[in-house]
Each structure stands twice: as C-alpha cells, then as structure tokens.
Amino acid sequence: MSPTVKLLQGNEACVEGALAAGVKFFAGYPITPSTEIAELLAERLPLVGGRFMQMEDEIASMAAVIGASLTGTKAMTATSGPGFSLKQENLGFAIFTEIPCVVVNVMRGGPSTGLPTSPAQGDVMQARWGTHGDHPVIAVYPASVPEAYELTIKAFNLSEKYRTPVIMLMDEVVGHMREKVELPDVPQIPIEERPRPTVSKENYLPYDNNQGDVPPLANFGDGYHFHVTGLTHDQTGFPTSAPAKAKVLYERLHRKIENNLDDILMWETKDMEDAEIGVLAYGSTARSAARAVSLAREQGIKAGLMRPITIWPFPEKLITQYASQLKSLVVAEMNLGQYVNEVERAAQGQVPIKRVLQANGELIRPDTILQAIMEVK
C-alpha cells in the first residue's frame, strides 16, 4: 500500500516513529515544547496495547522508563532542557546498567525556565556530559519533521542494538513546525530488538564479557533471577570494587560504542565535493545553512553543507574528511559556542573556523550565515 501522507509537527512525527519502532511504554511530565509527545502517546498507546504514565516529576519519569524496559518493553520519555537536567542521574544509571530506552529533549532557550517556546541548541553539551561519571553516549538530532519520524525509529534501534539509552535532541523549530511526512504502513527501516539470552537460566550472566561487547539482556519476570545495580559490577551483575573488574566494565562500555562508529554515525553533506567553504550545522540551523549554501553557490562561491545527524559520538571523520580541502569552515549553532569547540578540536588547525553563534530565541537566518561565508571566502 502507498504511504499515508500527513502534515505533522515534529513532535507528532516523533510519536509516529516511536510507535513504528514498537514503543509500548511512555512515562513523562509535562514540559514545553515537548508536551505534544506525551499528549499524543497518552492517546495512542492504550490503543495499541501500550501503557502511558504521567509521573510526579521528571526524575520519576526516567526511572519508570528504565523499570519498564527491564520487563522487555520498549520505553521512552520526552522532556526539555530543565527536565533533561533532572533526568540526568537516572540516565547515567541506564547507561551504566545498559538498559535500552529513548530520551527525547526538545530544547528551549535557557538556562533555567529561559524561553520555553523558543528554539535554542543549548543542551548539546548537556546531552554529551550532562550525567555524571565517565560514559559514552549516543545522541541523534533531526532537522526536519520526516527525519524526526525516521530518527526516532533509528534511536530505538540503536538503543536496543547497543543496550544503551539513546538521546534524541530536537529544537523547538523542528518540534513544533508542521511538515509533510510519508508514513508507510510498514516501516521501511528494519526494527531492531535487544540481544536476548540464548544460554540456560542457570548460566545467564547479565553482563557477560564473552558475548561480544553487547551482552544479551533477559526480561524481568522470565526466571533469570538477575541483579541490576548502579554500583560497579562484574559480569554476574553483582557489585565489585576490584579494579581489574571495574576496568573491564568501563572499557567495554566505551568500546561497544567506539568500535561501532560506522554503524552509529550518520551525517549528510550537500555540495561538498568541490567546496572551499564548509558550513557545519545541525538541527533546524542546518536548514538555514542549506539556504545560505545555495545562495552562496548562486554567487559563484563554492560552499557546501556538513550536517551531523548523530551528534554524539562526535563525527570526527566528517571533519577530517574535508578539513584539508577547505579554505574555511563556518560553524553555526543556536548557542554561544558549544559544538564548535569540538569541531575545532577535530580540525586540528587544518582549517580556520568561523563561528556563527546566536542565542536570542530565534532561528539563525540564512543571510546571517551567508554573511559569514562572504567574510571568509
């Protein structure tokens, strides 16, 4: 059958993607500009045998999502910056205990209550380093409504495949604008499920080191009688403070992400083949950048767009691939300098970086980026 074509908000497309991925549990707390995700799932989940809970706060929402996932249920929550801060401790718990789940953060202007209904990209580093301790993280970031649909499915897939929470950042522009989306009857993206145990219940190890870097995860209630703790644990799941065992766990957690970058990293480029001026931007800012690149090309300037879709882990390869070819690299983001520092680090001085930074609650305009391109051409 042909796909259904709909005009949807980014937040609504996120819900459609989650349902397509098989989400069966949502716990959340109302917060602008992400609330539509909770509202729509409250309506949709009971119709598909899923369950929705409005919790007493953001912390509880994250906790409930992790609990639900342990029963083998695909689970998610959605929030905005201040709520994302509150979720961080339990997000760290989920990373460390390797419980799949998806956390959506529709960013607003901040810090604090900030500009609740305006766009910003101020939580980019919070997505990377918001939780405590040393940890890897996967974060994806759509630039359009159709991509919000697709990336939500991919976020669930990555989460299941690598037994880790996946963060999906959106900005208010992407979350609230309405755009054409094609919703296929059957998702075109294959749906991944977490690795499940194949050994006998007696021999099951929840953090087995001998089954690759992503150990199979049993469901609570299936008779495996396993322990999950936020304390440093060995492969049995029981706490340990032995440095040798701690090292094994910490290094495997990093390795399971870092050894799979080819699978995890997604980006898009436009007009980069012969580009002399690169413009790097993500989320809705990338759409302004795309327009700026087109306008520059119309004026004969060889500009090109680099758009990270997986923003964490940092796509070093995207930078190193083009750094030597470029005369200048323009980085545009709706904050006063976050991702650009990572870009600069990755570029290792091979290309001068031009910053287009804006934090005023408005999407950066194409002419602002075009002007920066003109300055460095």
Place this chain on the structure above:
Amino acid sequence: MVERHEVRLSGSGGQGMLLAGIILAEAAILADKNAVQSQSYGPEARGGASRSEVVISNTDIDYPKVTQPEIFMALTQEAYNKYHHDLGPNALLVVDESLSLTDDLPEKSRVVRVPIIESATETLKRPIVANIVALGVLVGASSIVEHEFIEKAVLNRVPRGTEELNRRALDLGFQLAAGAVGGNK
C-alpha cells in the same frame, strides 16, 4: 524553477488562524507541493495577536520560516499593527474591512479589504467560521492553491457535521475576493 511562497495569517488568539494555516499547508500538500507551517506559541497563543505562517514550495523547503511574506492576512488591527512590518515587495494583503491601514506598506502591494468577520457573523450567522471565510478570500485573491485542494483540505479538518457550513464559508470567501476592488495601493 523554484517557487517559494511565504504566507502569514494573523488575528487575535482564538480566531482560528493556527487552523487556517494548517489547512492552507495541507491544501498545498494535496496539490503535491511541499509546505511548512509554524506559529507563535506561549502567551501570544492565548489572546492578543497571534500568527500562523506557511511556506509553500514546489521543491524541498530548506529555511522553514517566513521572513518576507508575500501574502499577509490580518483579521484584527492589533495583528496588523504587529505583523505587517516585514512584507515583501508586491505583497498581497488580505484584511478585514474593519481595519485601517498604515502608509508604510511596500510599493506595489495589493490590498484586498473585505468584510470577512461581518460576513461570517451576518451572512452565515456563525462568527466561528471567519477563519474559513478568510481562507477563501486569501486563496481566491492569490490562487496560491487550486480551489479543489483548499476545499478538500477544509473538509478534512473541520468537525464532522460542519462540512456544509464550512464549504459555504469558504465559497463566501471566494466570492468576496472576486468582488473585491483589489487595486494597487
């Protein structure tokens, strides 16, 4: 050729400008074009002036916001005063008869000033459909989408049982646009 059209619909919160914008965007999609709709949120959406913006294009839409509307609709004076400052050249203004215009409009802008609210209130006896009348005027005066698509989009969105009322509201809008003396400023 890339055709990009920027439309801004404004009125007071509760006048249904958001829905009108959504319907316009859906009509564009039915016409196999691309469309992006966005709106003002927060306190603005709860009274006072509010706006809904639509970008329509025959190709992919990169920058999703309206910067220089070529079609501007205002149903209240407050909305007009607040949102008319960045109109593009040759802009089409669709405004309610009750509004008084300022003299800072772009050269060559075209004004369609018709009794939208009065028509909904007096002719249809349902002020709630003023937004659909307005949409009829806007599409009638601009031809931004074909009649069949806007009609289909309206009927897809309105509550069941109100289809006939809304069809009449839309047609009334088209008639107002056709009868309007839409001369240059």
Place this chain on the structure above:
Amino acid sequence: MMLAEKYLRDAMMPHMWCPGCGHGIILQAVIRAIDKAGLEHDKTVIVSGIGCSSRASGYMNFDTLHTTHGRALPFASGIKMANPDLNVIVLTGDGDALAIGGNHFIHACRRNIDITTVIFNNSIYGMTSGQYSPMTPVGQFATTSPYGNIDRNFDVCELAKSAGATYVARSTAYHAPSMPDLIVKAINNKGFSVVEAVGQCPTYYGRRNKLGSPVDMLNWQKEHAVNVAAAAHLTPEQLADKLIIGELHNSSAPEFTEKYDQLVARLQGRE
C-alpha cells in the same frame, strides 16, 4: 529446602550489615512473607533504592533492581505498569523513602499501584555514617544534629494512610515472629501497601544516642511497642513515646494498573 537456600544468594554472602543491625531480621521477615504468600518465584521482582537497607535486593535470589537514591518506587512503578503480572516488592530505608524519595512515596500511595513497600526504619542514614533522617526523632543525636535534632520527624504510617495507601502496618525487629504475617497481608492487598519495619542501627544511631547494645535496642522496641488494639484504650499522652504496631489501615480503592487495563478494554471495545 531451607528458605535461605531458595531465596538468598549464597554468592553475595556475607552481607555488609553490621553486627547487631536490624536489617537482617527484617529481610528474613520479608522472605518468610514471600514464601508464605506463595508468590511465584519467577514472577516476583525486588526493587530497592540506596542505603544500607537497599542492599537487601542484592542478597535476594529474584529479579532484583538496586536503583538510584530515593527512586525505587518510580522504577518499581514502571516495572509494574509495563508488566502487571509481576509481583513487585520495594525495600527501602527511612531516608531513601521519605527524604529524597518523599514525593515518589506520596504519589505511589495516591496512585494505589499494586506494590508492597517495606520501609526499614533505623532512624538514621547508616551508609553515610549517621546523619539524621526525616524519621530521626526530635532531640536525638546524629552527625548532622550534633546538638540534638530540631527537625520534626514524620509518622510514615499516618503519611501513607492520608496519601492514599490502602494497606498500612508497623512492626519492629523485636516482633520478628509476627512481622511476616503483616507483610503477607500487604502483599495480598491489591493496591499500594506500606509496612514500616522499625529496626536498630547500633553502630551509628545507638552509639551516638547511648542506647546500649543491640539487645538493649531490641528491648527498647519491646518496651515501647503497643499493639494497635491495646493502643485504642490509651490516651495520646500515654502513647506519646510509643510505637503503635500491627495493622493500622486496611481499605480498598481502585488499583492503578487495573484501572488502566479497564481503560484499554473500553477503548478496544472489549468491555
């Protein structure tokens, strides 16, 4: 088979609780209750927070979840809601449940979600070596109340009852023989159940407050406990320093996951 063999994890012994601690006695009561209630072993999940008492989950041979500080109840709520066939038991302490987890506690009570919560109340933060908790009585000493506690304490049973829990009971480590029956009733209650299990922390609370040996502390429990039936005949003055034990509240109210199931059935036209 001995209950310990069946329900405890040999690999986790010896436990980390101090000699004379009341937590082992309370854990034993929990295990006896699970056995007596006939809960299906594979379908029973134990969830705990952070603190001395919360280590209990690791010692128990079930699906067990040792969560973050204060958050055992929302983790448990997610488990119960995602799979209502599971029996969910939360083991928590006075600081965990009522300070950092206080908001979750009252909302779990309000929701009447079918979870049994046993609060190991030793009146102190033991794991961090003896700071006062919301259950430390006024006037008592702790490392953070070196001049005597001026911070009023909760009556957790009254709190639970007024927040909507449908079963509330209190017992003490001294009353270990009768504690399992109260926990069995809590488990069998279809709704949110709270059992306050008063125990002793000789290491931090007892020593600082000069309460003597663990035996002396157990004797204090014996001497200060009044059964709920007997308490009915005493004046508030006579009950001022007493612990009323037994079943304090037993009512019925719609249970959260059942209500949700009914909603799903209605929406899917199966009702």
